[in-house]
Amino acid sequence: MRGIVFTGTEIVCTDALTVRDPEPDEVLVRIEAAGVCASDLAVTNGKIAGLMLTPFVMGHEGAGVVEAVGAQVTTVAEGDHVVLSTIDNCGRCAVCAAGRPTLCTNSRLGRAMARRALAGEAPGPSDFPQPFRLHGEPVTAFANTGVFSERVVVRESQAIRIDPSVPFTSACLIGCGVVTGTGAVFNRARVYRGDTVAVVGIGGVGLNVIQAARIAGATRIVAVDTNPAKEAFARRFGATDFVDASAHDAPGVVDAVHRIVPGGVNFAFECVGAEATMQSALDMTGPGGSVVILGVAGLDATLTISPFKLYQDKAIMGCRYGSSRVADDIPRLVDLYLKGDLLLDELVSHQYPLEGLHDAFADLTAGLLARGVLVP
Numbered sequence: 001m002r003g004i005v006f007t008g009t010e011i012v013c014t015d016a017l018t019v020r021d022p023e024p025d026e027v028l029v030r031i032e033a034a035g036v037c038a039s040d041l042a043v044t045n046g047k048i049a050g051l052m053l054t055p056f057v058m059g060h061e062g063a064g065v066v067e068a069v070g071a072q073v074t075t076v077a078e079g080d081h082v083v084l085s086t087i088d089n090c091g092r093c094a095v096c097a098a099g100r101p102t103l104c105t106n107s108r109l110g111r112a113m114a115r116r117a118l119a120g121e122a123p124g125p126s127d128f129p130q131p132f133r134l135h136g137e138p139v140t141a142f143a144n145t146g147v148f149s150e151r152v153v154v155r156e157s158q159a160i161r162i163d164p165s166v167p168f169t170s171a172c173l174i175g176c177g178v179v180t181g182t183g184a185v186f187n188r189a190r191v192y193r194g195d196t197v198a199v200v201g202i203g204g205v206g207l208n209v210i211q212a213a214r215i216a217g218a219t220r221i222v223a224v225d226t227n228p229a230k231e232a233f234a235r236r237f238g239a240t241d242f243v244d245a246s247a248h249d250a251p252g253v254v255d256a257v258h259r260i261v262p263g264g265v266n267f268a269f270e271c272v273g274a275e276a277t278m279q280s281a282l283d284m285t286g287p288g289g290s291v292v293i294l295g296v297a298g299l300d301a302t303l304t305i306s307p308f309k310l311y312q313d314k315a316i317m318g319c320r321y322g323s324s325r326v327a328d329d330i331p332r333l334v335d336l337y338l339k340g341d342l343l344l345d346e347l348v349s350h351q352y353p354l355e356g357l358h359d360a361f362a363d364l365t366a367g368l369l370a371r372g373v374l375v376p
Contacts, residue, residue: 002376003149004357005134006044006142008054013355017057018133019151024070027159029082032168034147035061036352036360036372037176038203039296042273043142056140057132058357059374060086062147063172066159073156081166082159083174085326086143089157102321129153147172148354150376160330166337169351169373170344173204174333176321177371178344181208181271183322183329184292185216189267193217196261198284199239201271202230203364204347204371205294207237209269214238215341222260224253227367237343250276254283264289273297279305287312292319347371 003017022028040059043052066080076082089101096104131153132139132146146152162171181204185191197213199206202225213221214237222241223234231242243256258264264286270278273295281291282305293316305316322329336342349369352360353376360372 001150002354003132003146004058004354005055005139006058011044011058011357013357014134016135017139017149019149019153020131020133022068022070022073022153024072025156026070026153027066027073027076027082027156028068028151028153029062029064029084029159030067030151031062031064031147031149031376033063033172034059034374034376035173035175035177035204036357036364036369036374037061038205038364039176040142040148041361041364042296052142053128053140055134056128056142057146057149057152058142059148060084060143060145061172061176062145062152063162063168063175064147064152067151070156075156076159076161080159080161081164081168081171083162083171083330084145084147084152084154085158085160085175085179085330086145087158087321087324087326088144088155091157099325100323101325102323145175148357148374148376157327160326162330162334163338166334167345169348169375170337171334172373173344173347173371174330177204177347178208178333178342179324179326179329180294180319180322181205181210182212182215182333182342183324184269184294184319185209185212187323187325187329188317188319189269189290189292191216191218191267194219195267196220196222196265198222198224198257198261198265198268198281199234199271200224200268200277200281200284201295202227202234203271204369206269206271207233207347207370209271209294210234210239211237211343213267215336220261220265222257222265224257229367233370236346250280254280257284261286263287266290267292269294271295273301275301275303278303282309282314282316285314288314290315290317292317294319348373351375
């Protein structure tokens with residue numbers, strides 16, 4: 001079986017992978033398309049090194065066809081089209097019962113993140129699924145999925161059945177970029193009609209924040225990016241205004257946003273993962289405004305905030321995976337797509353074969369893509 005493995009020092013496209021049969025609560029999925037996300041790059045270039053054990057099969061944004069199910073599986077069947085989620089929540093703990101499965105620490109990835117974020121410990125082998133073998137040796141699946149491969153084994157709760165009319169190349173993007181960006185608007189910030197929004201960083205996640213804000217009824221949606229070529233993407237998805245951050249210093253970017261929305265926006269979404277842009281996002285908000293941080297910062301990054309900046313009831317919110325309830329949210333996003341409200345096909349800038357991942361990363365880094373998609 002073909003797939004892409006990160007060894008810890010290099011990215012290797014190999015045909016020496018195998019994947020085991022599903023356990024009773026698992027599903028075997030043939031991958032038809034996989035999105036290339038900035039997180040896939042960040043986990044290999046050192047930005048968030050240490051979050052995963054190497055070697056691992058790369059990729060976490062996938063869609064495909066169910067080929068086999070375990071004996072206890074009831075929600076999907078062989079032949080179903082599915083979007084894969086990275087969240088393998090237990091469904092039984094207090095946060096799962098409260099409808100917040102992204103916070104589950106009983107899940108494998110949840111345990112690993114808790115070790116790193118709360119205890120400062122490196123995650124261990126028991127924190128990650130190892131459904132793959134490379135030359136007979138166990139290999140971890142990145143973000144519980146490992147979709148840069150021809151087949152994967154995931155928990156039943158990770159495979160969400162979708163309408164088969166949705167193209168796989170569009171459907172795969174729901175599994176991360178779309179659910180993260182839209183969920184930040186619908187679930188975490190709960191943007192309401194008439195609100196004003198700034199979006200800092202117009203990549204795949206930022207574009208989905210923009211279109212979710214449009215669907216929610218925001219009246220001004222200000223896109224901010226250092227690449228002026230992103231303006232066309234931003235306006236296509238619903239931005240009313242664009243600020244070219246390359247033409248200003250940080251205070252100048254904030255001033256530009258305040259000229260568009262006097263007094264500041266209700267919500268600023270940071271989709272870059274840099275301390276400087278997080279600071280600027282806070283300054284873009286007006287009294288009672290909130291910053292939602294979506295960008296993946298380095299594990300050692302820090303943020304220094306003057307408490308006085310929060311004095312006017314401002315808030316800073318983290319947001320993992322769009323604070324989503326994927327079993328409900330993914331079918332609803334598909335419905336929005338089928339109605340024509342949610343743009344998915346337009347997100348796909350280019351398709352690549354598995355061996356074209358390096359080209360996809362180069363195009364991503366150059367700002368040429370809304371989203372690149374690998375087709376195994």
